[in-house]
Amino acid sequence: MKCRLIGPVVAALLLVTGCGGEGGAPAASPTQAAETSATVDPDAYARDMLQSLDETEQQIDATPESASNDYGWGTIVTSYEALAAHWETLTPPEGQELRHRQLTSQARAVADASAEVASLPLSEMGYGAGLDVVRARTDLRTAVAGLS
Numbered sequence: 001m002k003c004r005l006i007g008p009v010v011a012a013l014l015l016v017t018g019c020g021g022e023g024g025a026p027a028a029s030p031t032q033a034a035e036t037s038a039t040v041d042p043d044a045y046a047r048d049m050l051q052s053l054d055e056t057e058q059q060i061d062a063t064p065e066s067a068s069n070d071y072g073w074g075t076i077v078t079s080y081e082a083l084a085a086h087w088e089t090l091t092p093p094e095g096q097e098l099r100h101r102q103l104t105s106q107a108r109a110v111a112d113a114s115a116e117v118a119s120l121p122l123s124e125m126g127y128g129a130g131l132d133v134v135r136a137r138t139d140l141r142t143a144v145a146g147l148s
Helices: 002-017 030-037 042-062 073-089 097-118 127-145
Strands: none
Touching: 042 073, 042 127, 073 097, 097 127
């Protein structure tokens, strides 16, 4: 009886832990990832990250708050979502993959925090509501500037 249960139990454990495979496509090995990032110029990568952040900030600054009913928060949301999407297309230099994912996540966090503020009733959109967004944008700028 015990021997008959071992096979199904092992198969179930493999499926639950994700060892059964997903989507049929094998994941890239760390060696493959390093091969693609080894050819990336760290200075060009840092310039592209900083330039795209600068362009995002300029786009936000150029959009008048009066253009929408949310005092410009919607512009921040869409701009930072687009920035994160752009950063996802970039290949970081070798050894910077984790930091790259963290920066992309930070850009998404700015968009998410801005969306939260934008969803507030106008009566609750005081100075304090946007403070987390200001901090997140400043932290992101500092982190990206540290790439060069």
